[in-house]
Amino acid sequence: MSIRSARPQDAAAAARLLYDALHDVAHQLTGEDSEEKVLEVLEQYFRADEGRLSYRQAAVKEIDGEVAGIIVAYGGDQAAELDRPILDRLRKLKNDPSVALDKEADEDEYYIDTLSVSPQFGGKGIGSALIDHAENRAKELTYRKIALAVVTDNDRAHSLYDRRGYKTDKEIMINGHVYYHMVKPV
Numbered sequence: 001m002s003i004r005s006a007r008p009q010d011a012a013a014a015a016r017l018l019y020d021a022l023h024d025v026a027h028q029l030t031g032e033d034s035e036e037k038v039l040e041v042l043e044q045y046f047r048a049d050e051g052r053l054s055y056r057q058a059a060v061k062e063i064d065g066e067v068a069g070i071i072v073a074y075g076g077d078q079a080a081e082l083d084r085p086i087l088d089r090l091r092k093l094k095n096d097p098s099v100a101l102d103k104e105a106d107e108d109e110y111y112i113d114t115l116s117v118s119p120q121f122g123g124k125g126i127g128s129a130l131i132d133h134a135e136n137r138a139k140e141l142t143y144r145k146i147a148l149a150v151v152t153d154n155d156r157a158h159s160l161y162d163r164r165g166y167k168t169d170k171e172i173m174i175n176g177h178v179y180y181h182m183v184k185p186v
Helices: 008-022 024-030 035-047 076-094 128-142 153-163
Strands: 004-006 058-063 065-073 112-118 145-149 167-174 177-185
Touching: 004 128, 004 167, 008 035, 008 058, 008 065, 008 112, 024 035, 035 076, 065 076, 065 128, 076 112, 112 128, 112 153, 128 145, 145 153, 145 167, 153 177
Parallel strands: 112 145
Antiparallel strands: 004 058, 058 065, 065 112, 145 177, 167 177
């Protein structure tokens, strides 16, 4: 299973996968109401050289030349800087300089922002391979722990991460929903 760094050319496939995973958070991060506009802005974010949803923070699993899954991860100590382009866009769009995003990542952790596998490639271990990739990347970058957030009503994801050694250390709010912040030493 080859996993590679994402490229700007992956933007269309990546936008779809990001939207499928993020749903209401995608609407929040883009400031858009329609799915079509959200996908358009997600593509722009992905193609950009900076930002938390940039290709630079992503790795993809390709099968027969098609992006089958994606993982977006970064250091928690970089989160504020990575949010800046998104905040700039939202503040301008809403003409409101006070627009803010919820803090998801702690400074001392490598944070899995988004993991998404295309439904047609589900059940093939792609999600696990992408998580392995992020865990290895966290070690390479000398983070001592890796973290992610799971919405509290997603029992399937919660038990998957629990089996992989992630433990809930707190609850956080993201876009008005309660999430478990789960951490694993690397």
